[in-house]
Amino acid sequence: xxxxxxxxxxxxxxxxxxxxxxxxxxxxxxxxxxxxxxxxxxxxxxxxxxxxxxxxxxxxxxxxxxxxxxxxxxxxxxxxxxxxxxxxxxxxxxxxxxxxxxxxxxxxxxxxxxxxxxxxxxxxxxxxxxxxxxxxxxxxxxxxxxxxxxxxxxxxxxxxxxxxxxxxxxxxxxxxxxxxxxxxxxxxxxxxxxxxxxxxxxxxxxxxxxxxxxxxxxxxxxxxxxxxxxxxxxxxxxxxxxxxxxxxxxxxxxxxxxxxxxxxxxxxxxxxxx
Numbered sequence: 001x002x003x004x005x006x007x008x009x010x011x012x013x014x015x016x017x018x019x020x021x022x023x024x025x026x027x028x029x030x031x032x033x034x035x036x037x038x039x040x041x042x043x044x045x046x047x048x049x050x051x052x053x054x055x056x057x058x059x060x061x062x063x064x065x066x067x068x069x070x071x072x073x074x075x076x077x078x079x080x081x082x083x084x085x086x087x088x089x090x091x092x093x094x095x096x097x098x099x100x101x102x103x104x105x106x107x108x109x110x111x112x113x114x115x116x117x118x119x120x121x122x123x124x125x126x127x128x129x130x131x132x133x134x135x136x137x138x139x140x141x142x143x144x145x146x147x148x149x150x151x152x153x154x155x156x157x158x159x160x161x162x163x164x165x166x167x168x169x170x171x172x173x174x175x176x177x178x179x180x181x182x183x184x185x186x187x188x189x190x191x192x193x194x195x196x197x198x199x200x201x202x203x204x205x206x207x208x209x210x211x212x213x214x215x216x217x218x219x220x221x222x223x224x225x226x227x228x229x230x231x232x233x234x235x236x237x238x239x240x241x242x243x244x245x246x247x248x249x250x251x252x253x254x255x256x257x258x259x260x261x262x263x264x265x266x267x268x269x270x271x272x273x274x
Contacts, residue, residue, distance in 0.1 A: 004034070005091045005095070008020060009099070012042065014050050018053065029109050032113070036079040040070060062079075064079050074210050077210075081206040093199065101240050102243065104239040115238075121231050123221060128191045128194060128242050129181075138191045140189045153260070153261075160257060163260075192218040193242050204224070220266070
């Protein structure tokens with residue numbers, strides 16, 4: 001039985017996906033992992049050719065092509081659902097990861113599985129180090145955001161000029177991130193580039209559709225955890241490296257702002273109804 005299903009999105013970035021797959025295959029317990037690749041957009045390499053290239057890696061890999069761009073989280077949940085139908089087996093844990101992630105060592109998955117997490121912990125967030133910013137990006141948020149902050153962010157991102165200024169300010173602020181790793185603790189939300197959820201939560205999510213194409217996935221996961229009286233735990237003992245070369249960085253500011261505003265409305269309207 002594969003104890004971990006690790007899901008990534010293929011978006012015309014075959015080299016990055018292959019590197020990620022190779023890194024996972026070099027983990028000490030690669031035999032307990034299955035890597036699921038969901039194709040949101042094909043690149044220059046034919047998918048059949050890319051799939052043949054993956055065969056040489058010493059790890060179980062499954063590629064699913066929905067023939068449309070499902071977005072980040074919905075794409076991952078599609079991959080999880082398809083894998084469960086194919087294998088008739090549900091794993092203990094499900095990882096949703098960017099492909100611009102590296103592991104701090106080849107025992108990342110082993111160290112994770114050897115840690116006893118309480119049954120009420122539905123989401124585990126590792127330490128996330130950004131070499132570009134020289135900072136640690138987890139915890140994403142320790143406390144839940146207030147509704148007025150969400151409304152303010154929606155207001156900003158619905159106005160192109162304000163969104164552009166906000167993006168520049170955020171980029172500058174990012175240069176002064178946390179240069180000290182935080183201690184392990186319970187938190188509100190995990191950084192969306194890499195998070196781990198229990199099978200119970202993955203099974204729950206696969207029957208729901210995230211109503212945004214991308215962005216605010218962290219809040220969506222956090223709110224589902226909260227709604228079911230479960231917890232998100234930031235574990236500083238396990239760490240990934242985020243190289244921040246994701247394809248979303250290539251989106252035009254106006255397009256990105258619209259996606260962000262739309263995703264925040266989804267979070268507000270579904271979870272901040274009181």
